[in-house]
Amino acid sequence: MTASTAETLLSVEDLKCQFDVSKPFLNRVLEREPKRWLKAVDGVSFSIKKGETFALVGESGCGKSTVARLVVGLYDPTDGHIYFDGKDVHNIKSNAEIQTLRRRFQMIFQDPFASLNPRWRVDRIVAEPIKVFGLMSDEKKIKERVAELLTQVGLSPADGSKWPHEFSGGQRQRICIARALANNPEFLVCDEPTSALDVSVQAQILNLMKDLQDTLGLTYLFISHDLAVVRHMANRVGVMYLGRIVEIADSKTLFEEPKHPYTRMLLATIPDITMSGKEKVIMKGEVPNPITPPPGCTFHPRCPLANERCKREAPALIAVSGGQSVSCHAIEEGRTA
């Protein structure tokens, strides 16, 4: 894995983000309802070292995509701080400085069919970041750079003159990666980059992303719901449940010695493709509505270890051993099975 001496590139402290999901003003007044807030992210902290891949994993509605969008600045946090290379991202006021910062990160999205403007040709799409950041002005040089980028992601320079609809899902995701690489970023946020793709294409994209990380020294924040993909890609993993990180650990530790009951159940529910015939434990219940989360530890209604304390008090993320932190009263009190 990565050297632990490497410096931190991104660190997120107690990040919170809530969305207003109230009914329109008039309805609220007439129906005497208060404003309703959806706490999509509720106090998330983690840090990512240079050159490593940090993954956030969780079921739908756990807030992992919101974290990705907060990190790149598509959403504004309600509370908390994001430090990129030591600088508090939301403390920067001057436009020029923001652009300098923006040039250093990029994002790859989930849906390769929605992430390319259907009315733009591929070369224009890939060249957009180059032009926006003013990295080159000479049209000929931009053209060369676009060709180089397309080659780098496994397409041919001639593909630049085509329209996005002429490509398959996997090829489009390659175009998205080429666009993301256009401004030479150090940090890539990947929001479920392969969940819309078929497995064989997923393998191509994951391999490409690993190769690019090796050659360009990229740092990834990798968002996914697929534990096997996360296992394959990440150095460190954070498991999210209803807007909070319940466990954070090195990939190897997390998958071999999961501590939090949720992580353990999540791992147990994955279909066993090797057909080793081991007995399955099936998690009961479903993820609750995030607008009205359960009190205390939000996982307690589904947790086999839950007691009265879990229903009252939300647990804090506590380090258990080298690099592994868990937020669970049962672990803290040592009443694990």
Place this chain on the structure above:
Amino acid sequence: MSNMQSTTKTPSLLARALDSDIFYSFTRSPITVISAIVAFVMITAALCAPLISPQNPFDPSTLNLMEGFTAPMTPNEFTGNSFWLGTDAQGRDLFSAILYGSRVSLMVGFAAVGFAAILGITLGLLSGYLGGWVDSAVMRVADVQLSFPAILIALLIFGVFKGVVPVQVQDKMAIYVLIIAIGLSDWVQYARTVRSSTMAEKNKEYVQAARLIGVPAPMILLRHILPNVMGPVLVIATIGLALAIILEATLSFLGVGVPPTQPSLGTLIRVGQDFMFSGEWWIILFPSIALLLLALSVNLLGDWLRDALNPRLR
């Protein structure tokens, strides 16, 4: 389906257009082809009116009062001249009058649609993208406007115009006021459609990718979102053209439209109705048919366009 051709070289624009699904669905619908031909012929004829028409109907020196009320295709009893569609009270050739009239009608129609579209698209883009109070304000104005009939709004604007502008310049400016009046009564449709498409587009990931790298909002609206919301606008504009032509005719028929010195189809119909029951039926019939054909063919084209651009109906 249009993504089927996976040829390596990009074919020319014309070849691509002829190969497109839109063109295919066009050739498969005989009504659409006929409408297109009718609309094309009428628009071309109106544009080339000075070249085709036998006389300039609004140059008094070319008119001969003796030739008034000549029936279609029959020689005039005094001069022996024969007119395809007959003449009106002043001996004006109706065919020429219709050509010049549709010219005015079309000019007002296109200009009004252009005005309404620009206004509606701008407001729709802004309210869809910005949301919040901008959105609320624009949409409330739209709601209020929709609760008045379009013709009332146009009449109101005309009333204000007549009261404010001095009489000498009224005739000159009438046509521009007409354009603004029709345009103002029709922008809501564009704004609503563009607003809802914009709200859908702005959440798509290509827009987020642009926001991420700091593309300014006006650029995102203009370069990313606008091209992707133009499909439905095209449909509304086509159907709106027919509506604008009819609204213009209605206003002119009511006498608040273009002055009699540059009559449109509506003015011709208004003049013609005086003779409807006195035997000179052609004076009202032919301009009416011209108006009907023009509006119907444009409308049918719009209907087809709506279906062709709707992926669910394909």
Place this chain on the structure above:
Amino acid sequence: MTNDTQTPLLSVRNLRIEFPTRRGVLVAIDDVSFDISKGEVLGVVGESGAGKSLTGAAIIGLLEPPGRIADGQILLQGEPIHNLPHAQMRKIRGRKIAMIFQDPLTSLNPLFTVGQQIIETILTHKDISEKQARQRAIDLLTEVGIPGPEQRVDHYPHQFSGGMRQRVVIALALCADPELIIADEPTTALDVSVQAQIIALLKKLCKEHQTAVMLVTHDMGVIAEVADRVAVMYAGRLAEIGPVKELVQNPQHPYTKGLMGSIPVLGADIKRLVQIDGSMPRLTSIPKGCAFNPRCKQVFDRCREERPNLIATGKTHAACWLYDNQDKNQDNQGNDQDSQDKREQTA
């Protein structure tokens, strides 16, 4: 392939589905044959566009025009059902063959309670009183694991969560005791933890009711959990078919091998995933010979010319010339070596 002593429950013979378009006829399913016996779960896997859902739709008679069955037969208990008029097909649908769709919302009517929908379906297929039907509906809801079925039977679909809704859909599919259920991506829209619940439920119910299932999915993991046999589809054709354990642990067709290798596995440290270069051909440009030949690493001349039929390869059948008698011995060894390598890596 067929069991000679008895007719299989469902038998698809040389199925060919065409879509006439203005640029010519597209062959979406080309010469596909397989059987499902009573109580068996056949998994059908493939990437999007491989034709797996289309095959399911053709069996249940819900092929959307202009798609049409151009050739071949679909036999249910020996009787052809591919050419039945609509009215007769409707009777078979629900009574003998039921369907579970990916999105539970689209298969439930939002305007009726789930009870009304289940009761209506029971009454169209069974000659019992409404009261009995209601009791049966409650029993079914209990069986699919919905808590408080007596109250829940009068709830509307939107009052159920995603996983619960899919349970209702399964109850709806089971209510006429069909012989065969076609499940089209039944767990794709669900979260992993709920997916496991639904898979377990489906497996249990089919065992108890002796219902055969055609499980259409892109997820090899789901197949490995539930299916008895697997059919792998590629570009509208069958690439390989065989018992699930054999096919998952020892795939023979180069495509299946690539597919299995490209799936990241939890218990393994793999540096690079096996990668099949390129992508599945579009229906407009299916290559001559074996449809997989441009992406195949073991391709030879014959693959580019002749289309292979399913050839027995030990426990599975693969549509691949590597297993044709002449050069079988030599190449087979090479393949075994390959899969051996892969397993060593994953172990």
